[in-house]
Amino acid sequence: MxxxxxxxxxxxxxxxxxxxxxxxxxxxxxxxxxxxxxxxxxxxxxxxxxxxxLGYIHRAFEKIAERRPYGQVQPLTDRLNYCSAPINNIGWQLTVEKLLGLKMPKRVDYLRVILMELARIADHLVCNSVVAVDTGALTPFTYVFQIRERIYEIYESICGARLTTNIGRVGGFERNFTDDTWKKLDALMADFPKALKEFETLLNRNRIFMDRCIGAGPISAERALNYGFTGPNLRATGVDYDVRVHSPYCSYEDFEFTIPVGTNGDVYDRYMVRNDEMWQSYSIIQQALEKLKDLDPSVYHADVPAYDLPEKKDVYTKMEALIYHFKIVMGEVDIKAGEVYHPVEGGNGELGFYLISDGGRAPFRLHFRRPCFIYYQAYPEMIENGLLSDAVIALSSLNVIAGELDA
Amino acid sequence: MTNEYIQQILSDKFGTAVSNFEEHFGIFSFDVLPSENVALLQFLNEEESLAFRFLTDLTGVHFPDRVGEELCVVYHLHNLVANKRIRVRSYLPIAQPDIASVVNLYSAANWMERETYDFFGVNFVGHPNLVRILNVDEMNYFPMRKEYPMEDPTRTDKDDEMFGR
Structure with a gap:
């Protein structure tokens, strides 16, 4: 015309x-x-x-947390980024442990690393397969959801829950991984490369997929940093910032892995960064499994009876265990005063816990630095003057999770 | 870049407007007068030897016991190259909680300031669109202030003095 x-x-x-x-x-x-x-x-x-x-599922977690004992804050964190709840749970545990000055045994760290990397794989699988769905490719989604299902079964065998996991406790885990868990984990590790390879074959060099994604919803590194991008979305623009490397927590310094980066910050780069990160996570889990072989398999929590819930059989037979059980469950364990910010690399970026304690049983102030909430601001800038269909895949490739957006 | 260096350069530049330098759990923290917040953040951004160019987090805290400076705005900044984090706090009187907006420096501050306004009532002067973000627009109070109880205060069935709930 x-x-x-x-x-x-x-x-x-x-x-x-x-x-x-x-x-x-x-x-x-x-x-x-x-x-x-x-x-x-x-x-x-x-x-x-x-x-x-936004605000449609705002649940006032920060206010609720001001009345909750520390152990009871953890279920709130499940509901932030519910695609990778274990990372949120463990991030919270690490924050409290940092404030208390607790040192975890290596085995606890490695078990946590395994869980966090499984969660990252599950999170990225959802995001990447949903990008495919929004470009019109429904099949890969159904393939990788089998893998995600098996990761959820592993959570289930550890903590009994699938989505809102509330996995582990301040001070370690409440029980050791069972034989069933290890069996499921080993089976997953054996099958995962083939499944991801299949997923890659369907999409990575698929001409239609590439034409749809390359150049859609781009953002420059400079703008992304100004907008507070973190995680895969920042790395897709070419900035190699990863909390696991920059401020290692939970013994991440013991692992060899690379930070995949993109160049254009478009949908395809975000997709590819997440894809490569899954391979890195897989390699980290392999390394963790290897390292666990040298460690005493009976260790699954630190020796901190005041914070770590005792085993049920001890509660019924020992005086101290009963006292600690009561104090922990009723939330009568005071946490020392202090101000701590602890970041972890969540599925979508830097998930930070800013905790101010006045020495009471509950946080004086708890703020969640939710990566989604911060980078979602950039969305209008990324889609303006683009096509409507690009706006849809830009949204799914940013992986905006409503729970994390609203807290 | 050591803490001493940061303290030295900021004290030279801003004098008594910056104070209370302390390290908490690996993050160097200090306070700044609310009137100097933009100048300070701009200096931290532009001074080559500091280069705190990444705004990690911006939030508020309410300290009801600090008379005359009840509200606190907390900035977490990060120099990604040197991998150094700092925390800057600014205390405001609850009667007139005005502080200049930093949206012009950091686009990321836009929603974070709106959130802080929404929950604490901090008035970010110069913000392009300072309206509630997570709560409903009709709300007439700032729910994260300590005086607003979480539970309905008229209820008697939840009174439990023994465990403080």
């Missing part, structure tokens, strides 16, 4: 009709994969502007 013809269909100044269309993408829309709203102003297929509304 020539410019003149476009001129021809311009509406009059006083027309009640609008020149552009307003489209509500969300709050409950298949493309948002969660409850948050984007009000897009579109001209045909072109996105002119976007306005975000």
């Amino acid at each position: 020539s410019d003149q013809e476009i001129q021809h269909i311009q509406l009059a100044e006083d027309a009640i009709e609008k020149q552009t269309t307003t489209l509500n993408l969300g709050p409950t829309h298949p493309a948002t994969h969660g409850i948050f709203e984007n009000v897009l102003e579109i001209d045909g297929e072109k996105v002119l502007s976007a306005k975000q509304n």
